[in-house]
Amino acid sequence: MKCRVCGQKAVVNMRQHKLALCKDHYLEWIPEQTERFIEKYKMFTREEKVLVAVSGGKDSLSLWDILQRLGVQADGLYICLGIDGPMSPTGEGLSYSSESQRLTEKFADERSLKLHIVDVQKEYGATIPQFALKSHRGRGKTCSVCGLVKRHVMNRIARDFGYDVLATGHNLDDEAAVLFGNTLTWAGEYLLRQGPVLPGTPGLARKVKPLCRIYEREMLAYALLRGIEYIYDECPFSVGSTSIYYKQLLNRLESDRPGAKQSFYLSFLEARKSGLFAEREEIQAELHLCPNCGQPTSTPGLCSFCRMMSR
């Protein structure tokens, strides 16, 4: 298999694009594609300040790398969740959070990038597994508590430090898996909100997903070829999760029909754009401001995060 650009030996073959590339041309192609999607979906301009949520995984670190190469002003935010040691499901010898933090700090140091670090236990008094045990929401639903805390912290840091945009490393497989789950239950409100850009509202930064058109496998190839050191181990709480199961199902489909995942996601975006779903205004709930933290919430009174904290 030869590189379509130079004819040298290809190292990555993307069947859905009928495109094979050598290392050098692949490392050029991924940032070009990312830039194309940033522009296509009007994610942000070069003048805006971007905060990248980095977990220490391949996608978010690669996104940060790509944004730097594109000349975007992008600082990082790492949220230490405290998923270490005896609070883990396996209970022993685990260092998921500490290792992912080490890799993120190393990445930032080597490139002289600005990194905000928020330690959930130090700032809010408990780790994510501890919150999950205490909270009603989190009994057996650690991922739900984790998502709630991460969203709150990301919004807070973006607001407090004046970032215009919050960028996350969600790739096409992440988006297709969420879409698949929401389609199975026809979760209309969630389907309406899903997309490359979630517009900002007063008190909430715009959220963007610059990698939403790139397959997870392609992001892995980018991280490996670029020599980015990332945390390979899964979050122990995500093992056996529904999202991973959906990704595996979609990959089976992709194997038989190259391009199926991409087509599923793109057709959804087109359908939404052409009005298949209700207009956003028709079902969008009125937003209120949480009297405690000041972040927008769909119901009057404390937001979900502050309600959890008050228990």
Added chain:
Amino acid sequence: MVKLILRKQEYEVRPGMTLLDALKKNNILPEGVICTRDGKLIAEDEILKDGDVIKLIAAISGG
């Protein structure tokens, strides 16, 4: 023989087949992995040679 390693699992295949055939033979979806030999990425049409050790890196992550 050729050895394929995915996380803690090892598979053996005969040399002479393509990487794609080796993956399929062991029910490993090519869409879910990137394959490396001696630390370098290889494409799925690569013919596997006797003694090759192919490390498969899982693409799927969650959380």
